Amino acid sequence: MNSTILIIEDDKDINEMLTKLLTNNNYNVLNAYSGTEGVLVHNDNIDLILLDLMLPGKNGEEIIRELKNKNNVPVIVMSAIQDIDKKVDLFDLGANDYLTKPFHNDELLARIKVQLRDKNNTISNILKFKDVELNKVNFTVNCNNKEVAFTKKEFELLKLLMENENQTLTKSMIFDSIWNDENSADETVWSIGYRLKK
Structure with missing residues (x-):
């Protein structure tokens, strides 16, 4: 185009x-x-x-x-x-x-x-969801053009959800991606998981 x-x-x-x-x-x-x-x-x-x-x-x-x-x-x-x-x-x-x-x-x-x-x-290094913009290079998150402070884990969690918009991520998938928890597969999952939905 x-x-x-x-x-x-x-x-x-x-x-x-x-x-x-x-x-x-x-x-x-x-x-x-x-x-x-x-x-x-x-x-x-x-x-x-x-x-x-x-x-x-x-x-x-x-x-x-x-x-x-x-x-x-x-x-x-x-x-x-x-x-x-x-x-x-x-x-x-x-x-x-x-x-x-x-x-x-x-x-x-x-x-x-x-x-x-x-x-x-x-x-290609910027993810957008509604008014939220995440920069994967400088690790910043902006909402309505204002920067929001995130911890490393919070940033990684938001990035994971934004990269998989409208897809349900199970707790096990989230733990594997963010915390690399070896025992996460054994965890009791009370609900299916989480997703970003427009």
Whole structure:
């Protein structure tokens, strides 16, 4: 399935140029011409955002966090500003990459590929269930975008349930996976087990 890219760029000519470039390279494209419109258009189907920094109304810096909170996908900032401190600030806000205008089309396409590849690698290490998000790499759990503290065993138990969503896990299976209890098979099982159910 082709990736979908949201272009947030108020310059109509640049927006159209980028749309043509991306479409010719088999990307799906959505367009926005202001920061506010960009936040409204952004949805769960977007895989990456190209964001112009100098926008009418809310500027690019203001909306990076709003975009990330709505659907955390890679954001590549496009700007003529070359101030290194400004770039660092943007990375602190959540930008994933920074491309100085004017840029070569091939460089843009290469940076998009890198960000989409990294995003796909990250997704495979993140489990989601309703408002809960579990990261298998850094061992964090977030609920409604707020980190929740878990002990190691609690984390492993939640991970096991999320990896086996809608499947009933017996107490014996849980003990074998989490506690590696050699005697767990001999344990009296009063109920069938546990499962995550939507």
